[in-house]
Amino acid sequence: xxxxxxxxxxxxxxxxxxxxxxxxxxxxxxxxxxxxxxxxxxxxxxxxxxxxxxxxxxxxxxxxxxxxxxxxxxxxxxxxxxxxxxxxxxxxxxxxxxxxxxxxxxxxxx
Amino acid sequence: xxxxxxxxxxxxxxxxxxxxxxxxxxxxxxxxxxxxxxxxxxxxxxxxxxxxxxxxxxxxxxxxxxxxxxxxxxxxxxxxxxxxxxxxxxxxxxxxxxxxxxxxxxxxxxxxx
Numbered sequence: 001x002x003x004x005x006x007x008x009x010x011x012x013x014x015x016x017x018x019x020x021x022x023x024x025x026x027x028x029x030x031x032x033x034x035x036x037x038x039x040x041x042x043x044x045x046x047x048x049x050x051x052x053x054x055x056x057x058x059x060x061x062x063x064x065x066x067x068x069x070x071x072x073x074x075x076x077x078x079x080x081x082x083x084x085x086x087x088x089x090x091x092x093x094x095x096x097x098x099x100x101x102x103x104x105x106x107x108x109x110x
Numbered sequence: 111x112x113x114x115x116x117x118x119x120x121x122x123x124x125x126x127x128x129x130x131x132x133x134x135x136x137x138x139x140x141x142x143x144x145x146x147x148x149x150x151x152x153x154x155x156x157x158x159x160x161x162x163x164x165x166x167x168x169x170x171x172x173x174x175x176x177x178x179x180x181x182x183x184x185x186x187x188x189x190x191x192x193x194x195x196x197x198x199x200x201x202x203x204x205x206x207x208x209x210x211x212x213x214x215x216x217x218x219x220x221x222x223x
Contacts, residue, residue, distance in 0.1 A: 032209060034211060034212075036214075042216070043199075043201055043214045043215060043216050043217050044153070044201070044214050045214070046211050046212070046213060046214075049211050088153065090153075092209060093155075094166070095208045095209040096141075096143070096155075096158040096165075096166045096208070097143070097155035097158060097166065097168070097169065098143075098145070098153070098155060098203075098212060099155070100152055100153040100154075101152070102152045103152070
């Protein structure tokens with residue numbers, strides 16, 4: 001069974017701090033990874049994609065991939081209360097199906 | 111349209127009835143996907159379309175579930191003889207091709223009484 005594991009949280013950080021979200025995946029064959037943000041009652045919104053080892057930065061977000069350790073992370077700098085949501089890590093399986101973790105709930109307090 | 115459009119947004123039906131859920135992908139996106147999200151189960155893959163064909167149906171939970179796509183655009187997910195465990199949010203996503211990022215619609219919240 002191919003799996004993506006995330007700590008469910010909640011992860012609580014003060015406004016302006018760095019939030020660090022992590023996930024691990026079981027299938028060494030996975031090549032593409034995605035982070036989605038999901039607000040309560042809403043659908044997932046794509047925020048980052050990463051395909052190769054190392055860091056990828058987009059604004060306040062940095063995704064990190066380490067294929068040897070089968071580990072993906074998302075850093076959110078200068079966290080804002082509007083970042084409070086559930087963050088879903090997903091691995092692309094055979095180029096088609098996204099395998100999702102259960103999500104980490106982030107709470108940013110002002 | 112600008113994004114993935116799904117209808118209806120909410121559907122309440124009685125156990126044993128058939129339901130049809132519709133998805134209109136982002137214009138120009140050739141790949142279309144159905145997922146469902148239920149409490150405690152997370153997001154699970156159901157089926158993938160490339161054009162009008164479905165090379166990956168591995169996630170359909172039973173033969174009561176079927177889907178089709180016509181004209182390389184709109185897709186319909188049909189659930190026959192609905193059961194209470196079918197209650198979930200059904201999400202459609204599309205992408206510009208194989209392996210590309212998937213963008214989700216707002217979903218259809220299905221409740222089986």
